[in-house]
Amino acid sequence: MSARVSLLLLFLGIINGNQGARILGVFPFGAPSHYILGSTLMKGLAEAGHDVTIISPFKEKNPPKGGKWTEIILDDLMEPLKKLFIKHDPFKMEGQSGISTINLISTMSNIVSEGALKHNKIQELLKSNQKFDAVIITQFGIDSMKALANHFNAHLILFSNTAANSWLNHFVGNPSLPSFAPEILLNFPEKMSFMQRVKNTIFKFVSTLYHNIYFYPHQNTFIQKYFPNPVDIEDTLYNVSLVLLNSHESIFTAQPHVPCMIQIGGFHVQPPKKLPDDLQNFLDEAKEGVIYFSMGSNLKSQNLPVEKREAILKTFSKRKEKILWKWEDDVLPGQPPNVKLGKWLPQQDILAHPNVKLFITHGGLLSTTETVYHGVPIIAIPIIGDQKMNAYNGERLGYGIVLPFEELNEENLSRLMDEILSNPKYTNNAKERSRIMHDRQVKPLDNAVYWVEYVIRHNGARHLRVPYLELTWYQFYLLDVFLFIFAVIFTVLFVIKKAVSYLCRRSQSKTKKE
Incomplete structure (x- = not known):
């Protein structure tokens, strides 16, 4: 019992x-x-x-x-x-x-x-x-x-x-x-x-x-x-x-x-899921590889200044690779034949595809995390918030290059794309960062x-x-302690100055009397 x-x-x-x-x-x-x-x-x-x-x-x-x-x-x-x-x-x-x-x-x-x-x-x-x-x-x-x-x-x-x-x-x-x-x-x-x-x-x-x-x-x-x-x-x-x-x-x-x-x-990164048929075929058939371009969910490519958009289009039109571009409008004026558009794209599943060779990104942390997870090198064009920090971290860690927005033109974009795609160190560094991210005891x-x-x-x-x-913030940073030390030093110096002045006056007075 x-x-x-x-x-x-x-x-x-x-x-x-x-x-x-x-x-x-x-x-x-x-x-x-x-x-x-x-x-x-x-x-x-x-x-x-x-x-x-x-x-x-x-x-x-x-x-x-x-x-x-x-x-x-x-x-x-x-x-x-x-x-x-x-x-x-x-x-x-x-x-x-x-x-x-x-x-x-x-x-x-x-x-x-x-x-x-x-x-x-x-x-x-x-x-x-x-x-x-x-x-x-x-x-x-x-x-x-x-x-x-x-x-x-x-x-x-x-x-x-x-x-x-x-x-x-x-x-x-x-x-x-x-x-x-x-x-x-x-x-x-x-x-x-x-x-x-x-x-x-x-x-x-x-x-x-x-x-x-x-x-x-x-x-x-x-x-x-x-x-x-x-x-x-x-x-x-x-x-x-x-x-x-x-x-x-x-x-x-x-x-x-x-x-x-x-x-x-x-x-937040999920295991890769099956892509829609049109995207799957587009990626599978890209023998020269795919370049994926997205400015994230808050920034919209359709709002890019015209001169920046034209520079990007001219650069993409000369590439042998296929381009997958997150574009939020129905039409992209001057769209080259090697460019495929999508108002919304399953980014994680795209980056997981072996034919994706480069990610051109705004440097948002979700995009940065996902590209590191899948080991894809980046060209980062940061705009606001923490994007610059993420972008320059990627450059310092060797899996990407930063292209400042004011320097975005056809010549610079073409040069950086050639550098990333021709130099294996960027992909190797991206794969190494990916291995570090995956090597965890617990999910x-x-x-x-x-x-x-x-x-x-x-x-x-x-x-x-x-x-x-x-402790309060000023106590944590010892501001009150520093003020106290400076006050003591100032007081001591002030007393010494007064004492020296007093002694000098007495000495001068004694000399005059003599």
Whole structure:
């Protein structure tokens, strides 16, 4: 009888241990690339048996078969962003300063944050009696929405679209000194010159002040306005249990990470699927190889300036290879016979085809990850955001060449295409980076699922937090210590100066009397 009871208790324990957690995912940005990453992560958690709710502007076309899947679709959230991007043409933003880019990102983030929080579906969610064990939020300027974790008494997990950087590191106390950590918008190499370190330090200081004096207080007003039981933003920003980084050493330079930061770069890449017949035949019959050209999901080739488009067309028309071009319009004026167009193309499956010899890309991180995964060299034409950082990383690691947008012309494009296709070192380096990406003990998506479950099992995993996280940002960077030291030195020098002056006056007075 006791054996049966023990078996029953063991069985109940196993069931209880495997109960799915309730997880809320917050990915409100209208960029398809952001949604691909967020939805892949949340679908992986659902397939692992969890009860998943995702907030986004998109409807999922392929819902997961396992677990429970609920969508909160934020209708019309993308309209204000479309108006913003009409005013700010991305192809004209290529040369703008890092400060201007930060200001634009902040404007965009404020629009998305307030638009999402005041949305009737989010307000209904806030007024509901739902419970969540964890809230996973994209770490991209929607800091006010982190208060959802406080509201639901859930563990806060951040998902970063890119590697560890200064926009994120301070939330978990990760080392981010300007001496070795280049700012994401400055495109400096990992080994910076003296002047680059000066510029990097000034930019980081200005950016830190901007966020602490303007951006975070502005985001805090949204918390006070739209949450039924508001908290101060300071009570949520640094209460992070886990950070999932969309990075890996195969793509980025190795960086320090505190224990709660986990790299899962490449987790969104799926095994190759069968291509549509027309694409399959086009790639199979390309005896001289295929060049794939795409500017990603946010930048559109159809919006390229006419002179740039004409330069690309003239270059492609002279190639012996076939060209596959992601072109968002029905017609491409002057389309050469060796060029095939597609408004949407299954990029991962295309890059997996052995006949694809070169990828001409904007340098977005999803595209960079996918090309490294499949070992295809690149010519990168970066425009905005982290694209320059990704592009120059590829050039430094030897699997690509950067072609600055202002230098894009027929001569330069032809020369770089000849260099990539004729010199095997680029393909060899791409294959080597691919081997590094594949050589893992655990699949990255499985690793992400494990760590989310780990945080829930260990009630927020407070033991992963570094103790110096309790310091303020100016204490962390020793600014108060340096000010104190300078004040002491100044005081000592001032006292010495006064003492010397006093002694000199006494000496002169004594001399006069004599």
